[in-house]
Amino acid sequence: MADSSDSVSVDMESIPLAGKEHIVKTGRGSVSVAVFGDQDKPALITYPDLALNYMSCFQGLFFSPEAFSLLLHNFCIYHISPPGHELGAGVAGPDEPSLSVDDLADQIAEILDYFGLGAVMCLGVTAGAYILTLFAILIEFGSDSCFPYAKLSWTEWLCNKVMSNLLYICGMCVVKELLLMRYFSKDVRGSVDVPESDIVRSCRRLLGERQSPNVLRFLEAMNGRPDITNGLRKLQCRSLIFVGENSPFHYEALHTSKLDRRFSALVEVQACNGHRRTTRCDADTIRIFPHGLRFLQAISTQCQPKKPFESD
Template sequence: MADSSDSVFIDMESISLGGKEYLVKTHHGTVSVAVFGDQDKPALITYPDLALNHISCFQGLFFCPEASSLLLHNFCIYHISPPGHEFGAPPICPDGFMPSVDDLADQIVEVLNFFGLGAVMCMGVIAGAYILTLFAMKYRQRVLGLILISPLCRAPSWTEWLLNKVMSNLLYFYGMCGVVKELLLKRYFSKEVRGNVQVPESDIVQACRRLLDERQSINIWQFLEAMNGEGLRKLHCRSLIFVGENSPFHSEALHMTSKLDRRYSALVEVQACGSMVTEEQPHAMLIPIEYFLTGYGLYRATLSVSPRSPLSPSCISPELLSPESMGLKLKPIKTRISLEV
C-alpha cells in the first residue's frame, strides 16, 4: 500500500451533517479525513481509538450544544481515520505494507500539508492519543496543544502485551468474534454502561457493538500490531489529559502527567467512567476544555469573541480548572525540568 510518489491526490464526497470526506494519498497509504466547519478557522484534528471512527469516538462530545458553542465556533474539525477504519473501508491485504506508528504520525503531517494547515490543536482517544502525542514529539512546531483522552504512553506490560497478542491472534484467525468484541468494549467503557444481567447495555455500547460488527477485522489487526511498540519520550507540549477512573489505562494517564511541566498541563479524572470519556461523560470535558482554550484566546460563541483570535497560548495553570465541577477530580502534576515520557 505504500506509494513512492511525492504527489498527494484527493477524492471528495459529501457525508452526513454537512461535512465532507477527503481521501488523501500519502507516502504510507491513503487516509480518510472528514472535515466539518469553516476551513478558514484554526484547525482541530482528531484521531480515534482502535476499531473506531470519528462518529463512534467523538459524536458524544461534538453533539453537546455547549461543545458546538466552544469547539465548532472556534475550529474547523478534521477527523483523521487510521488506515482501513473509514466508512465502507475494504479489507487491507495482510501481506501488504503495514505502517508503523511512526508512519501513522508522518501521515498526519502530510494531511496537514495537503490542507495548507500550520500548527493545529489535537484531540485523540487511547491509541489515537498515542499517535497524536508521537506526532507532537516528531513535529513540535505543528502542534499548538494536545487534548488527550485515556492516552497510552508506555510500552505494554507483560499482561497488556499478552492480552493484545491474544486479541491480535483472534482477529487474524477468527475475525471480529464475540471474545474480541467483549475485550474491545471493556477497553472503551466502564462496567456501569456495559450493563449486566440486571441492567441492559447503554445505547452508546449497543451502537459501538453494531459498529464492531461492520469492521474489517484484518484492518483492526494491522492497527493493533502497529500499537504494540515502545513507550513515548520527551514530550514538550501544552496538554490537557482526561481519564476515566475505571479506565484500564488510568495508570498510563497518571504516569504521563507525572512527567509533564505542571504549568502547561493538567490531568482530569472523571468519576464512574471508562476510557471513552467523550462518549460516556462528554459534559465533564467542557469546563476543563473551556479553560484550556482560554489560554489560546479562544472563547464560547456567546462571549462574542472572534474565533480567529491569535493562537499565542499563555501559561495554563491546573488551578484554573474547578475540581468540584461536574464530578471531576483534578490531580496536581509534578514538575520536572527534563521532560521524559
C-alpha cells in the same frame, strides 16, 4: 481574553453540522479525513482509538448537539481515521505493506500540509493519543494535545496479543466484546439486570462493521510502538489528560501526567473506564485549554473531577 467564568452563547442553527470527507493521498497510503466547520477557524485534529473511527469514537460529540456546536463555534474539526477504519472501508490486501506508528505519525504531517495547517490542537483517545503525541515529538511541533499515553505495560501487551490471536482466528465477533470492555465501564455495558446503554449498543453495531485484517494492522502497529517517555520530557506543548478511574490505562495516564507538570494537567473521572459521552463541561475545557493551564482550575471545580489539576 475572556475570563473562564464567562458564558458563550451559541446559535446552534447557524452552525453547519454536516462534514465533508477528504481522501488525502500520503506517501504511506490514503487517509480519510472528515472536516467539520469553518476552515478559517483554529484547527482541532482528532484521532480515534483502536478499531474505531471518528463516528464511533467521538459519537458523544454528535449525541450532544450543544457540546458539538460549542466546539464548532471555536474550531474547525479535522477527524482523521486510521487506514482501513473509515466508513465503508474495504479489507486491506495481503500485499499492502504494514504500517508502523512512525508511518501513521508521518501521515498526520502530510495531512496538515494538505490542508495548509500550522499550529493545531490535537484530541486523541488512547491509541490515537499516542499517534498524535508521537507526531508532535517527531517533528518538534508546537501543538497542544489531549489524552497522551506513553508506555506499553505488560498488561496491555498481553491483552493486545490475545486480541491479535482472536482477530486472526475468530474475527471481530469475539474481539468486539473485549474492545467494549476497553472502552466502557461495567455499569455502562450493563448486566443481567441492567440493559446496556444506547451508546454501547451503537458502538457494538459499528464494531461489527469493522474489517478484522484492518483492525489487526492497527493493533500490531501499536504493539510495536516505542516508549516515548524521554520525548515527552522534552516536549513543551500543553497536554490535558482525561482518564477514567476504572480505565485499564489509568497507570499510564498518571505516569504521563507526572512527566512535566508545567505543561500537563490531569482530570480523573469517577466511575468511568475510558470512552464516555462528551459533555458541555468537556467542550468548555477543550475550548479554554489553548489559553493556558491556569484557566483550567476554574473548569475543574465546575466538573468536580476526583483530583484537581496540578500545575506550577
